Amino acid sequence: MNFKIHALAAIWLAALPALGQKASQWMLVQSSLTYHVSSPVHQVNGTSHEAKGKGVCQDGHCNFLVAAPVKSFDSGDSNRDLHMLEATRGAQNPMVVVRAQFSETDLQQSTIYADLDVQFAGQTRHYSHVPFQRQSQGNEIHITGTVPSTCSDFKFERPSFLGLLISNDIPVRVDAAWKQM
Amino acid sequence: MDLKLFKSMTGVGVLLFAFLVPQVSPAQSSPSNSPTSSSQAPQSSPTAPSKQKPSASSPSLPSAPSPAQSQQEPSLQDLGFGQSQLQANPALQARLNKRTEMLKIHQRLGIITLAPMVAALITGPTAKVKGKDGQILKVPSSTNLDFHAALGSATAALYFTSAYYAEFAPRIAGEQKRGAIRTHVALAFIHGPGMILTPILGAIAFNQEQKGEKVHGIASAHGAVATVTALAYGASIVAVAWPIRLKFWEKQ
Numbered sequence: 001m002n003f004k005i006h007a008l009a010a011i012w013l014a015a016l017p018a019l020g021q022k023a024s025q026w027m028l029v030q031s032s033l034t035y036h037v038s039s040p041v042h043q044v045n046g047t048s049h050e051a052k053g054k055g056v057c058q059d060g061h062c063n064f065l066v067a068a069p070v071k072s073f074d075s076g077d078s079n080r081d082l083h084m085l086e087a088t089r090g091a092q093n094p095m096v097v098v099r100a101q102f103s104e105t106d107l108q109q110s111t112i113y114a115d116l117d118v119q120f121a122g123q124t125r126h127y128s129h130v131p132f133q134r135q136s137q138g139n140e141i142h143i144t145g146t147v148p149s150t151c152s153d154f155k156f157e158r159p160s161f162l163g164l165l166i167s168n169d170i171p172v173r174v175d176a177a178w179k180q181m
Numbered sequence: 182m183d184l185k186l187f188k189s190m191t192g193v194g195v196l197l198f199a200f201l202v203p204q205v206s207p208a209q210s211s212p213s214n215s216p217t218s219s220s221q222a223p224q225s226s227p228t229a230p231s232k233q234k235p236s237a238s239s240p241s242l243p244s245a246p247s248p249a250q251s252q253q254e255p256s257l258q259d260l261g262f263g264q265s266q267l268q269a270n271p272a273l274q275a276r277l278n279k280r281t282e283m284l285k286i287h288q289r290l291g292i293i294t295l296a297p298m299v300a301a302l303i304t305g306p307t308a309k310v311k312g313k314d315g316q317i318l319k320v321p322s323s324t325n326l327d328f329h330a331a332l333g334s335a336t337a338a339l340y341f342t343s344a345y346y347a348e349f350a351p352r353i354a355g356e357q358k359r360g361a362i363r364t365h366v367a368l369a370f371i372h373g374p375g376m377i378l379t380p381i382l383g384a385i386a387f388n389q390e391q392k393g394e395k396v397h398g399i400a401s402a403h404g405a406v407a408t409v410t411a412l413a414y415g416a417s418i419v420a421v422a423w424p425i426r427l428k429f430w431e432k433q
Contacts, residue, residue: 077360
């Protein structure tokens with residue numbers, strides 16, 4: 001009897017490190033990614049709801065991946081969307097891919113500070129310590145924030161309209177609901 | 182007792198195996214971080230980021246992750262996008278580039294066309310100028326008429342050249358026109374025929390005046406048709422720019 005108790009205790013002690021390493025997985029269930037473009041005569045928002053994403057947290061670190069087809073961004077004008085696709089080399093590089101890394105403890109905080117690697121228009125750009133607001137809803141978390149991207153970050157020519165160049169800033173608003181699997 | 186000990190040890194072994202194996206399998210099941218699968222992707226490689234310097238940009242993706250990283254980092258292939266969505270399409274990119282190039286010329290010529298068009302509209306009524314004695318000349322001077330006709334001809338030449346670049350810009354498969362561009366295109370059904378009709382009516386009016394006749398019949402609609410055409414043309418330019426939100430005061 002004594003032996004059995006010791007054996008069971010040994011099992012649990014041996015299993016504890018394994019339990020600690022267990023990865024938690026997250027899936028993107030709903031999202032909108034919205035870029036904002038401004039010029040002296042225009043304010044344009046283009047939104048994609050076709051992003052897919054997955055996140056894995058393990059050993060205290062979280063790695064999240066979100067990707068969306070460039071052509072899925074809709075600004076409400078097909079001509080402008082095609083021009084955006086051309087300007088950002090969207091046929092050659094059809095996906096915008098964002099990798100986020102942050103501490104697993106951040107998942108319990110109201111603000112997550114993530115390091116982002118954004119792959120877009122054939123370029124990869126790193127953004128450090130980007131704040132995202134987190135809200136819990138059941139077993140889902142709702143994350144909102146803005147990626148401070150610019151045209152020059154991704155080395156594409158700023159489009160112009162009526163001879164007026166758009167602003168270099170093209171912030172991308174992220175609004176995403178993640179569900180733990 | 183020996184049998185019980187053996188059973189207990191076997192149980193411990195099985196349970197430890199059961200605990201440890203699931204920790205490894207989900208991440209290992211992802212084949213995407215291998216260099217071969219990533220090379221099939223259209224963009225350089227959907228592998229994990231390296232320890233890049235902050236704010237540094239690079240033309241290619243970061244290097245492959247270490248084995249420890251690759252076990253936990255999701256990959257692009259995990260997300261379930263179809264291969265067609267991930268595939269680069271150089272032919273489409275070339276078509277888009279050509280399209281943009283032609284539409285930029287269309288835009289520039291279209292705006293330039295406004296100048297002679299407005300000038301022609303202004304010189305049209307003033308073709309009937311006052312004579313030296315202050316009376317309205319029934320037959321306008323040939324100088325005024327020639328100037329007006331030259332402006333009209335320049336307008337037509339620029340207009341149709343601009344229209345050529347819009348009409349023959351490559352079409353993109355699956356494109357469905359949405360938004361302001363629809364109004365822009367719809368208005369072309371007004372100013373397009375107007376741009377054909379206006380010079381014809383102008384030529385008829387010119388001939389009638391050359392014969393010393395008062396402009397009559399269908400030629401008398403020359404001014405009205407020209408005005409409607411110009412209004413539709415202006416609306417077309419505004420439509421494609423709509424909605425206009427002036428923010429000149431904001432620092433660019």
